[in-house]
Amino acid sequence: MDQTLIILKPDAVQRGLMGSVIHRIERKGLSIIAMKMAILSRAVVEAHYEMHREKPFFGSLVKFMTSGPVVLMVLQGNHAVDVCRKLIGATAGFKAEPGTIRGDYGMSAANNLIHGSDSNESAKTEIARFFKSDELLTCQPALHHWVYDTSDGKAQ
Numbered sequence: 001m002d003q004t005l006i007i008l009k010p011d012a013v014q015r016g017l018m019g020s021v022i023h024r025i026e027r028k029g030l031s032i033i034a035m036k037m038a039i040l041s042r043a044v045v046e047a048h049y050e051m052h053r054e055k056p057f058f059g060s061l062v063k064f065m066t067s068g069p070v071v072l073m074v075l076q077g078n079h080a081v082d083v084c085r086k087l088i089g090a091t092a093g094f095k096a097e098p099g100t101i102r103g104d105y106g107m108s109a110a111n112n113l114i115h116g117s118d119s120n121e122s123a124k125t126e127i128a129r130f131f132k133s134d135e136l137l138t139c140q141p142a143l144h145h146w147v148y149d150t151s152d153g154k155a156q
């Protein structure tokens, strides 16, 4: 099954939206296989957003992401990366569709509540940046057989 890295950004934590966002993830049927809180260091955030280093918002992005606690999660499920990007919505809250996390809870392109990996390849890199492999649960969630059709031994 696919895995993706999610970060509930400092605005989500400070605005008391952790529960609302996690509720949406659980309702969808994604499995949370790792979760922890942390205050991220400048070095880690700079590495995480390295592809945006030349953008005008890079400095403020690093400041924002280090400004308070975040929640780090690894989610697992079929097509987890794409499913999460759809749940999250477009980058700017003012453009994101209603029904998405950013569309329902945010107004800003900067303070946009949540990060989700954008490909299986970046998910792998990002998960390894924030979690040791023994922090990821390997037991099968009890709901697995209800979320998926497992009648032929595969999860569909």
Ligand code: IDP
Binding pocket: 052, 057, 061, 090, 091, 109, 110, 111, 112, 114, 115, 116, 118
């Ligand atoms: P994504 O989070 O939807 O993948 P990216 O384009 O990868 O969006 O940008 C990374 C993060 O940088 C965004 O989530 C947001 O916090 C911030 N950001 C992106 N575009 C802007 C902008 O135009 N102004 C301010 N911050 C931005």
Ligand code: MG
Binding pocket: 118
């Ligand atoms: Mg991105």
